[in-house]
Amino acid sequence: ILNVEQSPQSLHVQEGDSTNFTCSFPSSNFYALHWYRWETAKSPEALFVMTLNGDEKKKGRISATLNTKEGYSYLYIKGSQPEDSATYLCASDSGGYQKVTFGIGTKLQVIP
Amino acid sequence: DSGVTQTPKHLITATGQRVTLRCSPRSGDLSVYWYQQSLDQGLQFLIQYYNGEERAKGNILERFSAQQFPDLHSELNLSSLELGDSALYFCASSPGTVENSPLHFGNGTRLTVT
Numbered sequence: 326i327l328n329v330e331q332s333p334q335s336l337h338v339q340e341g342d343s344t345n346f347t348c349s350f351p352s353s354n355f356y357a358l359h360w361y362r363w364e365t366a367k368s369p370e371a372l373f374v375m376t377l378n379g380d381e382k383k384k385g386r387i388s389a390t391l392n393t394k395e396g397y398s399y400l401y402i403k404g405s406q407p408e409d410s411a412t413y414l415c416a417s418d419s420g421g422y423q424k425v426t427f428g429i430g431t432k433l434q435v436i437p
Numbered sequence: 438d439s440g441v442t443q444t445p446k447h448l449i450t451a452t453g454q455r456v457t458l459r460c461s462p463r464s465g466d467l468s469v470y471w472y473q474q475s476l477d478q479g480l481q482f483l484i485q486y487y488n489g490e491e492r493a494k495g496n497i498l499e500r501f502s503a504q505q506f507p508d509l510h511s512e513l514n515l516s517s518l519e520l521g522d523s524a525l526y527f528c529a530s531s532p533g534t535v536e537n538s539p540l541h542f543g544n545g546t547r548l549t550v551t
Binding site for chain 2 (some may be wrong): 356357359361367368369370371374376414416418424425426427428429430
């Protein structure tokens with residue numbers, strides 16, 4: 326993996342469903358993995374910054390895991406709500422001079 | 438409110454012109470990042486400054502330049518503008534001295550080149 330890749334690019338789920346998406350990043354020169362939530366007409370807001378292999382972080386119904394050896398992170402949303410509709414971005418921080426590289430995002434639409 | 442201020446919010450200009458986008462970071466943040474988001478593209482990293490010095494450079498065109506001033510605000514200068522430069526330009530800031538801190542984004546400047 327040379328770049329940060331996210332899948333799927335878009336996702337529609339019913340209200341109440343749980344869902345997850347994937348971020349793949351270069352495992353060499355890894356320093357930190359960021360997740361952001363980006364609502365339409367707003368600016369991206371940070372959810373998590375993760376650094377350690379096996380790390381898990383949680384904020385309400387949203388959680389994330391990190392595997393630095395194989396270069397992937399999962400974001401989980403439990404019991405999706407319409408207000409969770411947004412684009413979820415992950416970003417790889419290669420450390421040193423902190424060049425933070427973003428994936429294209431996963432656009433989530435929660436249908437009431 | 439992230440604390441990062443970008444001006445102007447919107448900018449419409451003609452091809453061949455030059456514009457300056459301005460960013461004031463969150464109070465206390467020393468690092469400023471510039472990103473470009475074109476239609477259907479992700480956030481493309483342009484350049485990062487830390488305490489007045491350039492720290493990292495992405496795929497920034499030679500027609501684009503940036504600087505960070507002693508008061509830590511930053512300006513992104515775009516010259517000889519082309520239609521393809523139309524995009525949303527984001528500035529973000531971080532402490533730069535605290536490891537693993539997230540980026541805090543401004544609301545962006547939407548540039549339209551006609």
